[in-house]
Every structure is written in C-alpha cells, then in structure tokens.
Amino acid sequence: KFTISKYPFARELGLKETNLGCFTGKRWCGSGKKLISLNPTTDEPLAEVYTTSFEEYEESVKNMQEAFDIWADVPAPKRGDIVKQLGEAFKAKKESLGKLISLEMGKIYPEGLGEVQETIDVCDYACGLSRMLNGTVFPSERENHSMFEMWNPLGLIGVVTAFNFPNAVLGWNASLALATGNVCMWKGASTVPLITIASMKIMEKVFKQNGLPGALCTMILGSGRTVGEKLIRDKRMKLISFTGSTEIGRHVAEVVHTDFRSTILECGGNNAIVVCEDANIKLALRAILFAAVGTAGQRCTTTRRLIIHESRFDEFVTQMVKAYKTIPMGNPLDSTTLLGPLVEKKTLKEYSDAIEAAKQQGGKILYGGHVVTSRPGNFVEPTIIEIPHDAPIVHEETFAPILYVMKFKTIDEAIKINNEVPQGLSSSMFTNDLKNLFRWMGPKGSDCGLVNCNIPTSGAEIGGAFGGNKETGGGRESGSDSWKQYCRRSTCTINHGTKLPLAQGIKFGD
Numbered sequence: 033k034f035t036i037s038k039y040p041f042a043r044e045l046g047l048k049e050t051n052l053g054c055f056t057g058k059r060w061c062g063s064g065k066k067l068i069s070l071n072p073t074t075d076e077p078l079a080e081v082y083t084t085s086f087e088e089y090e091e092s093v094k095n096m097q098e099a100f101d102i103w104a105d106v107p108a109p110k111r112g113d114i115v116k117q118l119g120e121a122f123k124a125k126k127e128s129l130g131k132l133i134s135l136e137m138g139k140i141y142p143e144g145l146g147e148v149q150e151t152i153d154v155c156d157y158a159c160g161l162s163r164m165l166n167g168t169v170f171p172s173e174r175e176n177h178s179m180f181e182m183w184n185p186l187g188l189i190g191v192v193t194a195f196n197f198p199n200a201v202l203g204w205n206a207s208l209a210l211a212t213g214n215v216c217m218w219k220g221a222s223t224v225p226l227i228t229i230a231s232m233k234i235m236e237k238v239f240k241q242n243g244l245p246g247a248l249c250t251m252i253l254g255s256g257r258t259v260g261e262k263l264i265r266d267k268r269m270k271l272i273s274f275t276g277s278t279e280i281g282r283h284v285a286e287v288v289h290t291d292f293r294s295t296i297l298e299c300g301g302n303n304a305i306v307v308c309e310d311a312n313i314k315l316a317l318r319a320i321l322f323a324a325v326g327t328a329g330q331r332c333t334t335t336r337r338l339i340i341h342e343s344r345f346d347e348f349v350t351q352m353v354k355a356y357k358t359i360p361m362g363n364p365l366d367s368t369t370l371l372g373p374l375v376e377k378k379t380l381k382e383y384s385d386a387i388e389a390a391k392q393q394g395g396k397i398l399y400g401g402h403v404v405t406s407r408p409g410n411f412v413e414p415t416i417i418e419i420p421h422d423a424p425i426v427h428e429e430t431f432a433p434i435l436y437v438m439k440f441k442t443i444d445e446a447i448k449i450n451n452e453v454p455q456g457l458s459s460s461m462f463t464n465d466l467k468n469l470f471r472w473m474g475p476k477g478s479d480c481g482l483v484n485c486n487i488p489t490s491g492a493e494i495g496g497a498f499g500g501n502k503e504t505g506g507g508r509e510s511g512s513d514s515w516k517q518y519c520r521r522s523t524c525t526i527n528h529g530t531k532l533p534l535a536q537g538i539k540f541g542d
C-alpha cells in the first residue's frame with residue numbers, strides 16, 4: 033500500500049516501505065509510535081516510520097556523551113575536514129535528496145536542489161571556519177600578565193528543525209556545531225520523516241568511513257510532545273536550536289532559559305516588501321513572485337505583506353494579478369510547476385480561516401482565495417488581498433501563499449508599517465534612492481534581522497547571519513559569527529610573573 037519503492041531516488045537513499053526513526057549513533061531502531069509519511073501532492077501514503085522511544089532517546093544521549101569525549105579533543109581543522117566530507121556526501125546525493133524533498137515536503141524540485149546546496153555551502157563555510165575559530169588577545173593592565181579569549185564547545189546540542197527546510201536547517205546547525213567541537217541530537221519534523229532519515233544516513237556513512245563515533249549526530253523522531261519535549265527539557269543539552277512556530281518557540285525559551293541554558297530560536301516571520309515610488313517595477317514584480325509564491329508561501333522568509341507607494345499601487349497590483357494568473361500549479365517534481373502543495377491537510381483550514389478573517393476585517397480579495405478541490409493533494413490558490421495594514425490578521429503569520437497589499441505615502445510611514453508587527457525576520461525595500469535606502473537600513477529603519485534592498489525577502493545566502501528579532505526569537509544561524517553561539521567563551525588571564533599585582537591597582541595586605 034506504500035508508494036515509496038516506486039521512486040528510484042528514494043531507493044538510492046536507502047528508504048523502504050517500513051523505516052526506523054531513531055539513530056542512536058550505534059544502531060537504527062524505533063520502538064515508539066508509528067508515523068505515516070504522506071505525499072502532499074496525491075495524498076498517497078509514501079511509507080511508515082517507527083518513531084523514537086524514551087529508552088532509545090536515553091541510549092542516544094549516552095552515546096553522544098562518549099562521542100563528545102573523543103570529538104572535543106580532535107583539532108578544529110580536522111573536525112572541519114569531516115564537515116567538509118559531509119558537504120561532499122550531500123553533494124553526491126544532491127539530485128536524489130532534492131527529489132525526495134520535493135516529493136515529501138512539496139517544494140518544487142529546483143528549490144529542493146537549492147536547499148541541499150545550502151547544506152553543501154554551509155559545510156564548506158564551516159570547514160574554512162574551523163581554521164578561524166579565533167579568540168582575541170587583550171592587552172593586560174598588569175605587568176607580566178596575558179589575557180585572551182578562548183572559544184570551547186558547549187557539549188551536547190539539540191537541533192529541532194521544521195518541515196519547510198528539512199535538510200538545510202540541519203545543515204546550518206550541524207556544520208557549525210560539529211566544527212566548533214560539539215555533538216548534536218537532531219529532531220526532524222514529523223511531517224517529513226523520510227527526508228530526515230535519508231539525510232541522517234548520508235552523515236552516518238561519513239562518520240563510519242572516518243572511524244568516528246556515529247553519535248557525533250544522533251537522530252530522533254516523534255510527534256506531539258514526546259521525545260521532542262524530553263529533548264528540550266534535558267539539562268545535558270547545553271543549547272537548543274529550534275526552528276518552528278512562535279508558540280512552540282516561546283515554550284522552548286521558557287523551558288530552556290529557566291535552567292540558564294541557551295537557545296537559538298528561529299520562529300515566525302511576517303516579512304514585508306516596500307515598493308517605493310522610484311522602484312524598478314519589473315525587478316520588484318519578479319522578486320515578489322518568488323518570495324510570496326515560492327515554496328507555496330511556506331518559508332519563514334516568505335513575503336506576506338506588500339507596502340506599495342500610493343502613486344504606483346494600481347499599476348503594480350494590476351501587473352501582479354496578471355502574473356498570478358499564469359502561475360503553474362501542480363506536481364512539484366514536474367519541471368514546469370512553480371506552485372506545489374502545502375505540506376499537510378490541516379494547513380488548508382489555516383489558509384481558509386485566514387482568508388475568512390481577512391474578509392471580515394475589511395480585506396478585498398484581488399486574486400485567489402480558495403482551496404483547490406478539483407484534484408487530490410493540499411493545493412490552494414495563490415492569493416492577493418488588499419487590506420488595511422492594521423487588520424489583526426495581517427499581523428499574524430499564516431504559512432500559506434497569501435499576500436496582503438497596502439498603500440503608503442511617505443517612507444517613514446512605510447517603515448512604521450513594516451515594523452508594527454510582532455515578528456522581525458526579513459524585509460526588503462525596492463528603491464534606487466540613497467536617501468530611502470539609508471533610512472531603511474539605519475537606526476530608524478527596518479527592525480528585522482534581514483534588511484534587504486532590491487531583492488526578495490526570502491533566499492538569503494549562507495554567508496551572513498540568518499535570523500530575526502522580536503517574536504522571531506533573536507537567534508542567528510549560518511554565517512558571520514553565528515558559530516559563537518555553539519561555544520562557551522572563556523576569558524583567560526595568566527600571570528607569568530612572580531608578583532601578584534591586582535587589577536584596578538588595589539592593594540590588599542601588601
């Protein structure tokens with residue numbers, strides 16, 4: 033009754049009709065509840081997966097402790113070389129994994145490939161970084177004293193990823209965590225267990241080939257508050273990196289911060305594009321199509337609000353509606369498709385509820401607004417709604433291709449609208465005017481973690497720090513100095529003299 037075996041790429045990735053959903057570092061098992069992976073395009077069951085039990089969780093943590101003992105002593109550049117090999121292993125499976133992502137999650141194949149490329153790139157980045165985990169040397173105010181900073185690994189780290197980037201977000205976290213000397217436990221989303229298992233198998237092989245413990249990265253699966261809750265509550269996990277809803281992110285923050293452990297939170301976004309009077313409309317249109325419709329509106333970075341200068345509004349919106357009419361919807365594995373399905377059935381209701389709320393709050397549907405019932409799968413029409421900027425629904429994140437459009441008169445008004453939502457992930461302004469641009473990027477500008485100009489809100493590169501402010505959670509992943517979050521910082525002061533001068537010149541019993 034399961035269809036997974038008919039896909040050669042899934043067989044190549046070692047997937048079967050029945051799969052084990054726990055890798056303890058030493059063995060594959062799964063004596064927890066059974067999950068069924070569904071094809072979001074056809075509703076067909078792809079395969080069954082046995083999730084992780086509490087005993088298997090415990091066994092995995094023990095193996096991680098042993099693995100950390102070995103791994104922390106491996107010189108950083110050697111760790112970097114292993115991470116580089118992970119990147120190469122993902123590269124070798126890029127096409128098959130890209131297809132699997134498309135099949136199980138529903139994003140179109142070019143985006144599936146792009147996601148694996150993100151993992152490959154960040155592994156490369158982390159390898160380079162492994163020779164640059166530099167601490168600073170400070171001049172000591174005391175004679176014959178040296179002072180510097182060291183960055184040591186935290187130890188065991190929990191990484192909880194979402195369905196929408198089932199491979200890349202693991203890539204961002206595992207690459208940096210491993211390069212800095214940590215070991216990870218990965219919990220993938222329960223809607224995409226096959227991608228999680230396939231990715232874990234790729235990494236397992238690299239560890240094995242290098243004679244390293246498999247528990248450098250373990251993997252658990254579970255739905256509801258089962259092993260995931262155990263993971264976030266586990267004091268042995270020094271850092272929890274969580275990607276998902278603001279609601280669960282808040283719970284993670286409460287649990288983890290109570291123990292003074294750390295978090296990297298990447299929660300909801302409510303990203304806006306501001307189209308200025310002088311904007312290059314052609315460019316803006318293309319960017320918005322990618323960012324609002326791409327991944328069926330299921331990126332944290334998806335454009336959800338469009339703030340257009342009143343003088344360009346009618347012209348721009350007319351062109352948008354025209355473009356929306358031509359978006360090919362269908363099987364994400366077909367090369368002509370641009371809009372695939374939503375990940376699961378329950379999101380269809382979230383989509384229609386949001387449309388209903390928008391209508392009640394003064395929204396006018398300019399395009400779309402319906403769940404597609406003429407075919408199986410979780411398809412919805414890409415939707416444009418003209419609505420006041422302060423309608424409550426506009427301030428919520430609905431994980432679907434719904435774009436709210438609104439007008440502005442002055443740049444400061446546009447920035448105010450951009451900043452008035454509780455989330456703060458990504459933002460972009462289309463302008464060629466330096467005055468607008470520097471206002472946008474300056475102290476009174478966009479309050480988001482990603483502040484762009486003339487590009488989409490989505491599709492960030494791995495080299496910069498990725499993450500957002502306010503209810504987005506404040507964490508930063510991937511590039512820049514994000515690696516520091518996976519380390520404990522030690523300020524080290526050494527007296528290499530024979531006297532004991534005290535700081536601030538204090539005399540104490542001299």
Ligand code: UN1
Nearest residue numbers: 197331332333490491492
């Ligand atoms: C996410 O949606 O959780 O910037 C991650 C982007 C991608 C990553 C998105 N590079 O859209």
